Amino acid sequence: MEKKGLSFFEKYLSIWVALCIITGVLIGQFMPDIPRFLSKLEYAHVSIPVAILIWLMIYPMMLKIDFTSIKNVGNKPKGLIVTWVTNWLIKPFSMYLIAYLFLKVFFKAYIPEELSTEYLAGAVLLGAAPCTAMVFVWSYLTKGDPAYTLVQVATNDLIILFAFTPIVAFLLGVSNVKVPYDTLILSTILFVVIPLTFGYLTRKRVIANKGTEYFENVFLKKFDNVTIIGLLLTLVIIFSFQGEIIVKNPFHILLIAVPLTIQTFFIFFFAYGWARVWKLPHNVSAPAALIGASNFFELAVAVAISLFGLQSGAALATVVGVLTEVPIMLTLVKIANATKKSFEFNKRGQAA
Secondary structure, eight states: OOOTTOOHHHHTHHHHHHHHHHHHHHHHHHOTHHHHHHHTSEETTEEHHHHHHHHHHHHHHHHTOOGGGGGGGGGOTHHHHHHHHIIIIIHHHHHHHHHHIIIIIITTTTSOHHHHHHHHHHHHHHHTSBOSSTHHHHHHHTTOOHHHHHHHHHHHHHHHHHHHHHHHHHHHTOSOOOOOHHHHHHHHIIIIIHHHHHHHHHHHHHHHHHOHHHIIIIIGGGGTTHHHHHHHHHHHHHHHHHHHHHHHOHHHHHHHHHHHHHHHHHHHHHHHHHHHHTTOOHHHHHHHHHHHHSBOHHHHHHHHHHHHOTTSHHHHHHHHHHHHHHHHHHHHHHHHHHTGGGGOBOTTSOBO
16 A cells, blocks of 8 residues: 555655756746746745745645644643754754855865855855744655644744844854844744634634544545645746856855755754654654754845845855755655654653
8 A cells, every 4th residue: 555645746756846946947047037027026025926835835734733732732842842952052053163164164265265254154044044834844744743843833933033133143243134024924924824824714614514534534635735736836936036046156056055965964863863862753753853954945045135135145055055955855854754663662662
């Protein structure tokens, strides 16, 4: 029997992602009027078309949340502790150290000093912005606990509001970092509040009218591929916006991608390993590790542009974050799924 939830799209997701990235870049290069028009449809640095597609990705995940179970999350605080410590006490600083080592030391001969500083700034912005929207997709692909994932993301959103600015200011050595709080607030509303509200109302209405069995066995199945389709269309739009930048900077993109990739794997295995040591269930451990490994790239790109300019090295570094994130995260999803059995513990706390 085929593994539950492993649809045709999911089985070959890496191929679809690669095709969508290539399609987006080609659109940006040869049909620039399309991304030019779409780029005008934004508010507070948030692309409305992208927001709608991300909403399309998240809504099916929200439908699966049994909202009565959210109140029980507080009884299992270890998963939240892993998320908070990894995201705010480890990730920003490890990103700075790894990026500095590669961009300022190892690649010194290939990157001008001033430009390497801008690249480092972009990496810091990524490191200080843990994932908000896309983590629902990663959680879905690893069969994560949707209610617990929601609380992990919601608390991260709250922490970002007051922790992002001082962390970035400290690591960049500046005191005038301006964070577009309208972007933060709008992103939280679009990517969490709206789909959560609609998911709750839909679930309540369908169960009231048709019953729980119909909801779980019939209604939810109608959305099996919606999340993946939303992800693929989002990639086409995002990379159509950044196609020209990517084509013009192939070598530097490769150099920037090296520390970002190392950082992503490091954070994932740090959180994932910690969760296993604490004997947390896999449906909590996998999302906790994936939240830290991925980035809130919408925020990072917006801040990089507002601080350093659209054509800056910082903006390019955040775009590379977008470029590398999905393929790497899909790899980490596969690793998480392949190691699921190692999180099955018996009553004595020993791995099965």
